[in-house]
Amino acid sequence: QQQVKQSPQSLIVQKGGISIINCAYENTAFDYFPWYQQFPGKGPALLIAIRPDVSEKKEGRFTISFNKSAKQFSLHIMDSQPGDSATYFCAASTATGGSYIPTFGRGTSLIVHP
């Protein structure tokens, strides 16, 4: 059972465009929703994260939108740059038991053309 569903699988945008990646979750116990960025040959790096008590969080060109009732959240990359080309993973975790073990989506391969 895939608890975090991510779409699209791949995304191609032009430089300066907006990249949007969507995720949906099933477990209502999830209370922390991070996004990771992974470059080839590297481990995932935490990019931005949100908790369900807010509907939006912005850090520079990266924004998370969160819809608790729909159990969906999305990553928006404004003014996309070629250096943003990477694989992006959404994830969800819960503080239950104190573990915060994230469940990851399958990833979105983003290519930004110059």
Next chain:
Amino acid sequence: DTGVSQNPRHKITKRGQNVTFRCDPISEHNRLYWYRQTLGQGPEFLTYFQNEAQLEKSRLLSDRFSAERPKGSFSTLEIQRTEQGDSAMYLCASSLKGQHYEQYFGPGTRLTVT
């Protein structure tokens, strides 16, 4: 560099052989996690340690897998009698007490079983 380090970065082994990977977490991080990532998938949780205690193991961690963190610092992951299905990227992450929702990943060890 004070990030999470993993060795070796690549390992090619023949089916049936044993392999061991090492992870050095960020100093002062008391939790250490192991994940497995296959092509086109997000990382999947295997196990985690708090200091030297192994607190949780995933169902993915079969009897052929064993992990240790003997002194609460570095950790090793051993796979016995490797199978072709073990081919994957093995990722290590660590987190700081009180901030376990933020995990910092290493570059991974790419295992190829021939």
